[in-house]
Every structure is written in structure tokens, then in C-alpha cells.
Amino acid sequence: xxxxxxxxxxxxxxxxxxxxxxxxxxxxxxxxxxxxxxxxxxxxxxxxxxxxxxxxxxxxxxxxxxxxxxxxxxxxxxxxxxxxxxxxxxxxxxxxxxxxxxxxxxxxxxxx
Amino acid sequence: xxxxxxxxxxxxxxxxxxxxxxxxxxxxxxxxxxxxxxxxxxxxxxxxxxxxxxxxxxxxxxxxxxxxxxxxxxxxxxxxxxxxxxxxxxxxxxxxxxxxxxxxxxxxxxxxx
Numbered sequence: 001x002x003x004x005x006x007x008x009x010x011x012x013x014x015x016x017x018x019x020x021x022x023x024x025x026x027x028x029x030x031x032x033x034x035x036x037x038x039x040x041x042x043x044x045x046x047x048x049x050x051x052x053x054x055x056x057x058x059x060x061x062x063x064x065x066x067x068x069x070x071x072x073x074x075x076x077x078x079x080x081x082x083x084x085x086x087x088x089x090x091x092x093x094x095x096x097x098x099x100x101x102x103x104x105x106x107x108x109x110x111x112x
Numbered sequence: 113x114x115x116x117x118x119x120x121x122x123x124x125x126x127x128x129x130x131x132x133x134x135x136x137x138x139x140x141x142x143x144x145x146x147x148x149x150x151x152x153x154x155x156x157x158x159x160x161x162x163x164x165x166x167x168x169x170x171x172x173x174x175x176x177x178x179x180x181x182x183x184x185x186x187x188x189x190x191x192x193x194x195x196x197x198x199x200x201x202x203x204x205x206x207x208x209x210x211x212x213x214x215x216x217x218x219x220x221x222x223x224x225x
Contacts, residue, residue: 033213040217041150041200041217041218041220042217042218043156043202043215043218044215045212045213045214045215048212056212090155090156092156097206097207097212098143098144098206098207098213099144099206100146100158100161101146101148101156101158101213102158103148103155103156103157104155105154105155106155
């Protein structure tokens with residue numbers, strides 16, 4: 001059983017398009033996150049949600065809109081994609097803030 | 113500002129060599145400390161963690177780390193590396209209630225067979 005799953009695994013799209021990435025965790029965790037990992041492997045927090053409520057938005061452009069329909073899901077919608085959005089996006093979850101995080105397999109987004 | 117500094121960006125070792133990766137954090141309060149590993153093409157997974165108690169913690173695959181509070185450090189060690197340890201290693205800290213875990217920039221370890 002996959003603990004944290006993401007779809008799709010790969011996403012290739014043109015500039016200006018809108019795309020979504022889905023994330024689901026079956027661990028019963030309260031807190032979920034989105035991270036962006038650039039080509040140099042630097043991992044940057046984008047959003048943190050606790051019990052479906054947005055807790056942290058790390059100055060991410062408002063083209064990025066997370067949505068948490070329930071505690072087990074945190075989806076990421078991106079409008080008007082730009083070349084600089086190309087990266088690997090990881091979803092993660094933890095039982096509580098500051099606790100061990102469990103990462104999804106990542107979504108490699110390529111914007112052409 | 114809260115931050116994590118990893119001393120080495122790239123490390124190349126031969127099999128059986130000893131490993132030590134440096135990590136220092138900047139935060140004035142109580143922290144939970146982590147080392148995560150990312151094998152090529154895979155997602156991050158927990159290697160070991162320190163929340164409280166014995167400052168010397170042991171993780172999977174023979175790794176250990178020591179928390180030295182006075183130095184704000186949490187260095188990762190392994191006495192004898194294997195080719196399969198080739199990966200990216202991330203030091204991180206979180207604080208309960210802070211809803212954010214701060215990651216270091218990562219250290220890429222390459223082990224020559």
C-alpha cells in the first residue's frame with residue numbers, strides 16, 4: 001500500500017497552460033505539504049496544510065493554488081505555467097507539525 | 113532566521129571509506145532533527161531522527177548522527193560506506209507547532225565501487 005501517492009508522475013506541457021497535480025495520503029496524518037525541488041536538488045516548501053486549513057504559504061505566486069478537499073488529499077493547481085515552473089514537485093504528510101514527513105514519489109513537471 | 117547549513121555539496125568516497133556529513137541549524141528553540149535520503153530517481157525517505165533523549169541516534173543502513181546542542185549541529189556518520197549509499201542526503205529540522213520543516217541544500221554522495 002502506497003502511503004503518499006501523487007499523480008501524475010510526469011507532466012509535460014506548454015507555457016501558458018493550466019495543470020493539476022493530485023496527492024493522497026492513507027496514513028491518517030493531519031498535516032500535508034507541497035515542496036518544489038529544482039534541478040540542483042534544492043527542496044523548497046511551498047505550502048503547508050493542517051486539517052484542511054492553509055497554514056503556510058511560502059510566498060508562492062498566486063498562480064499556484066492548493067486545495068484540500070479533506071485531510072487525506074492536497075491537490076495543487078497551477079495556472080499560466082511558466083518555464084521556471086519546471087521542477088519536481090513532492091507532496092508529503094506528517095502526523096503533526098515538526099514530525100517525520102512521508103514523501104510521495106514526486107511529479108516531474110516540464111514546461112516547454 | 114531559521115536555516116540549515118550543510119557543509120558539503122558534493123562528496124566522493126571509495127567503498128569502505130568512512131563518512132561524515134556536517135549539518136548546522138539556526139534556531140533558538142527546541143527542535144526535532146532529521147536526516148533524509150533521496151536515492152537516484154526516488155523520493156525522500158527518513159534515514160534517522162532526533163526528538164529528545166540520547167543525542168546519538170542510530171538509523172537505517174548503519175547510519176548514525178549525533179546532536180550537539182552547544183554547536184547546533186547534527187552530523188551524519190557511517191563507518192564504512194557502500195556503493196548503494198550513493199544518494200542525496202538532506203539535513204532538516206522542524207519545531208512542533210511550527211508547521212514547517214527547514215531543509216538544508218543537500219549533499220550529493222557518490223561512492224565509487
